[in-house]
Amino acid sequence: MYGNHSTQPARKPVTLRRLAKMKAEGEKIACLTAYDASFAQVVDAAGTDLVLVGDSLGMVIQGHATTVPVTMDDMVYHTRCVAQGLSTTFLVADMPFLSYSDPVRAVDNAGRLMQAGAAMVKLEGAAGQAEVISAMAGQDIPVCAHLGLRPQSVHKAGGFRVQGREDTAAAAMQADARALVEAGADLLLLECVPRDLAERITREAPVPVIGIGAGPGVDGQILVLYDMLGIPPGPKPRFVRDFMADADDVPAAIAAYVQAVKSGDYPAPEHGFE
Ligand SMILES: Nc1nc(=O)c2c([nH]1)NC[C@@H]1CN(c3ccc(C(=O)N[C@@H](CCC(=O)O)C(=O)O)cc3)CN21
Ligand SMILES: CC(C)C(=O)C(=O)O
Numbered sequence: 043m044y045g046n047h048s049t050q051p052a053r054k055p056v057t058l059r060r061l062a063k064m065k066a067e068g069e070k071i072a073c074l075t076a077y078d079a080s081f082a083q084v085v086d087a088a089g090t091d092l093v094l095v096g097d098s099l100g101m102v103i104q105g106h107a108t109t110v111p112v113t114m115d116d117m118v119y120h121t122r123c124v125a126q127g128l129s130t131t132f133l134v135a136d137m138p139f140l141s142y143s144d145p146v147r148a149v150d151n152a153g154r155l156m157q158a159g160a161a162m163v164k165l166e167g168a169a170g171q172a173e174v175i176s177a178m179a180g181q182d183i184p185v186c187a188h189l190g191l192r193p194q195s196v197h198k199a200g201g202f203r204v205q206g207r208e209d210t211a212a213a214a215m216q217a218d219a220r221a222l223v224e225a226g227a228d229l230l231l232l233e234c235v236p237r238d239l240a241e242r243i244t245r246e247a248p249v250p251v252i253g254i255g256a257g258p259g260v261d262g263q264i265l266v267l268y269d270m271l272g273i274p275p276g277p278k279p280r281f282v283r284d285f286m287a288d289a290d291d292v293p294a295a296i297a298a299y300v301q302a303v304k305s306g307d308y309p310a311p312e313h314g315f316e
């Protein structure tokens with residue numbers, strides 16, 4: 043089997059407890075998306091702490107303009123594929139659009155993702171999702187709440203835009219973060235949020251906070267795998283850094299990303315929003 047020639051010492055499986063310990067000790071959590079077993083193997087071997095099977099697959103795998111067309115069957119299929127490629131990385135799967143519109147549906151659908159190999163599910167939500175999160179928590183399903191830019195709301199929001207810039211929006215996001223942790227969220231993810239707001243939410247949150255376009259003051263970083271490998275043509279979101287540019291091959295680029303997150307070298311000021 044190739045992929046098994048690593049000289050790294052064997053690593054214990056990453057768990058929720060381990061992620062909480064990393065927050066407490068200030069070790070940055072390095073996260074990436076993956077959608078298939080081959081990339082999952084490379085991401086795992088690079089020492090990535092957490093892999094997300096993102097509904098961004100609707101854009102990077104399926105070629106849609108948004109994540110809205112992604113179905114539960116799509117997410118289950120890709121979660122199974124990624125689970126095959128991992129040995130120790132913590133596996134999170136996105137709940138797609140409308141798959142968590144009420145607590146019963148949410149628990150049923152989260153159960154499908156857990157049985158496909160996820161250790162946690164992620165949903166996009168504000169305080170309105172507290173009931174859904176508490177139903178999942180009641181079934182011991184680990185949950186990540188995704189706040190800030192919520193791509194599934196693109197048609198309501200009128201585009202992919204930075205969130206929480208005004209004082210009232212910032213205060214509302216802080217209140218949402220509190221409410222969702224109170225409801226049972228085990229992890230928070232902040233997307234495209236001004237760095238000061240992200241830092242305030244992270245300081246206050248008793249659970250780890252992962253950021254994308256949220257500055258350096260969070261507990262960990264995530265990027266879409268294809269973005270950090272420089273694959274999508276055309277303009278890219280500001281938070282993206284192309285790690286292939288200075289790497290000899292894909293495993294080296296992914297290892298450089300993990301290293302840059304751990305050392306605090308990524309994200310730099312130009313990757314965030316004031
Ligand atoms: N390939 C890919 N990468 C992603 O990061 C990603 C996806 N797909 N699909 C789902 C969501 C959508 N995402 C996006 C998409 C666009 C922007 C964007 O254009 N951002 C502007 C900011 C606009 C503003 O200032 O309000 C930027 O310059 O970064 C951000 C996040 C993040 N996620
Ligand atoms: C961008 C990340 C956070 C995500 O939700 C996805 O890949 O779907």
Ligand SMILES: [Mg+2]
Binds near residue numbers: 096097098109136
């Ligand atoms: Mg997503």
